[in-house]
Amino acid sequence: MAARPAPPVEVRPAAAADIPGCARLGARLSRLHHRMDPARFFTVPDLEAGYAWWLAKERRNPKAAVLAAVRRRGATETVVGYAYGRLEPRDWNSLREACGMGIDVIVEPRLRGGGVGTRLVEALSAALAARGAPSMVIEVAARNPKAQRAFAGMGFRPTMLEMVRELPLTPPRRRARPRPPAPRPPPRR
Numbered sequence: 469m470a471a472r473p474a475p476p477v478e479v480r481p482a483a484a485a486d487i488p489g490c491a492r493l494g495a496r497l498s499r500l501h502h503r504m505d506p507a508r509f510f511t512v513p514d515l516e517a518g519y520a521w522w523l524a525k526e527r528r529n530p531k532a533a534v535l536a537a538v539r540r541r542g543a544t545e546t547v548v549g550y551a552y553g554r555l556e557p558r559d560w561n562s563l564r565e566a567c568g569m570g571i572d573v574i575v576e577p578r579l580r581g582g583g584v585g586t587r588l589v590e591a592l593s594a595a596l597a598a599r600g601a602p603s604m605v606i607e608v609a610a611r612n613p614k615a616q617r618a619f620a621g622m623g624f625r626p627t628m629l630e631m632v633r634e635l636p637l638t639p640p641r642r643r644a645r646p647r648p649p650a651p652r653p654p655p656r657r
Contacts (some may be wrong), residue, residue, distance in 0.1 A: 477539050477548060477579070479587045486536040489547025491519035497574045502612040508632050523552065531555040533595035537584050538573065538651055549575035551588040555599050562628070568596025570606035586605070589622055 482490055495515035502511040512518060526532040537549030552572040558565055570592055575585045593604050606624060608615050616626075 477584050477587075479535060479549075479584075479591045482523070482550065484524070484527075484537065484570045485545075486547050486550075487520050487524050487527065487534075488516075489538075490523050490534065490536055490552075491516045493547065493550050493576070494519035494523065494552070494572055496529040497572055502617040504609055505632075507634055508604065514526040526552065526554065529554065531599060533592055533644060535588060535591050535600070537588055540578075547571075548579050549584050549588055551592040553592050553604070555596065555601055556605075564605065566599030566602070567581050568593070568599070568604040570596075570604050573606070585618060589619075599627050608654050611627055 475651050498509070498511055498515050498519075501509040517542075518569075523534050528533045532554035533552070535551045537551075538545045539548045540546075549572065550572065551574075553568055553570040556564070556567055556569045570589070573585060573588055573592070574589070590604075596604055604624075606619060606629075608619055610629070620626075
C-alpha cells in the first residue's frame with residue numbers, strides 16, 4: 469500500500485483563529501526549555517492562556533511578526549508550527565545592533581525534518597526584513613544541539629554563549645535604625 473502524501477502546509481501571518489494553536493506550541497516550547505534547565509527557564513500554570521494573550525497582543529504590534537504553519541484537511545485547519553519575532557533596538561548591554569530577534573520557532577514533532585521549520589524561519593526573516601531589520605538574531609538552548617545544527621544549516625552563526633550560575637540566597641540587609649540617645653544622668657547639685 470503506497471503512503472499518501474502529507475497534506476500541504478501553508479506558512480502565513482497568524483490569523484486570530486490561529487492564536488490558540490500557536491499558544492499551545494509556545495507553551496510546549498516553554499515546557500521543553502524548563503525541562504532542559506528548570507533553574508534557568510521559568511514556567512507558570514496555564515502557559516497556554518499566557519501565550520494566547522501575549523501572541524494576540526504581538527500580532528497587532530507593527531514591530532512584531534507572528535506566523536503560523538497551518539495544515540488543511542478538508543475544511544479543518546490545524547496549526548502545526550509557529551514562529552514569532554520582533555524588531556529590537558540597539559542594546560548596549562549585549563553590544564547588539566538593532567536587529568530582528570527570532571524569539572520562538574517550533575514545529576510539531578511528527579512534521580519535523582520536512583522543511584516546515586525552514587519555511588517558518590525564512591518567512592520570519594522576510595517579515596522582519598520588511599519591517600526594517602538588517603539581520604536576525606536567534607537564541608537556541610545550549611542543550612538543544614539538534615536545533616543548533618538546524619539553524620547553522622540555515623546560515624546562522626554562533627556569536628554568544630549564555631552562562632548561568634545560581635547565587636546563594638542571602639537575606640536582604642536591614643538598614644540600621646538610628647538609636648535613640650542614651651538617657652542623660654540627672655544634673656548634680
